[in-house]
Amino acid sequence: MFSKRITTFSILAISLIAFGLGVGLYSANYYKPDTKQAITGMLWPNPKQLRHFATIDHAGDVFGLDNLRGKWSFLFFGYTHCPDICPQTLAVLNQVHKQLGNARPASDVQIIFVSVDSGRDQSQQLAEYVSYFNQDFIGLGGTPEQVQSLASQIGVLYIIGEEAADGGYLVDHSASLFLIDPDGRLIAVFSAPHQADPIVSRFKKIKTFLEKH
Amino acid sequence: MQTNTLFLLLVSIFPICLSAQENILIHNAWINEAPPNARVNAGYFEIENHQQHAITLVQVSSEEYERIDIHRSVVSDGVAKMVLQKSVIIAANTALTFVPGDYHLMLHHPRKQFRAGQQIQLSLMFANGKEMTVMAEIRRLHGHHH
Structure with a gap:
């Protein structure tokens, strides 16, 4: 018993x-941080290696894959005649830039606004636009083909709308933020709506994760 | 769209009058300060309808802008688009807030460059012909949710 x-x-x-x-x-x-879903938005284990592309930056110089190498790049695709989503996102990215700048020299992070509106956004227009949000921001544009050489690799969608009577038109465009690592790989896609804190925290996690791999 | 037509029909058939405008409150109206060369701005506000029936906002205008459209930003399958709103219905005893990323005013071609702190007068027209004016403050975006 x-x-x-x-x-x-x-x-x-x-x-x-x-x-x-x-x-x-x-x-x-x-x-375990190794698991696929560990960091929201991270494209792991299959980041996409970008190939060569040629866009024109806001200073009028060619900007290609080599300009992404060695830095972490946040990319947002929009247009300067966009009153709501684009200024809001650039203001959030300004916060991101500031927060990262406080932690360490921000020189390894670049924030890039790519205009998909080749018809209206020339270098001068882009220069004035992006510098309003942050002097360090980079504006990219060029001919539709040049913009496409980058956008198509990232899978960015945009649709130029019909012209109104006054010649104005709207552009539908991707609302996501794209993170490119210093090897030129698309490493993460962050979906809208955007807020600085989660972007910064995911970015730091991704960076730490890649340092171990 | 059908609802709008129905509503307009009802408004025209029945002698519904928007009573005292104090029953409609518009507050926290603001316009984002735009980069110096921007040809468009966005405007936001909150509208409260304390009446027993719906109201329909059909047009917004300002002497400081060439044209103002009512838009709604929509993100669908990761793509952001602005959808023109011919009218916006604010149901009885409800409030509607125009905020970044949702309903907003698209203000075309500012007559001059506005700086944070300035006040811009906006006129709101309703389907019944009533008009309200409101002062909107130019504010610099900080990337926070308003």
């Missing part, structure tokens, strides 16, 4: 320990 009780107790105890171990192992595995 007594020994039977001990046996039952032992079985119960062993089962509990085994269950606990199982949960522990499962949790450890689940929360």
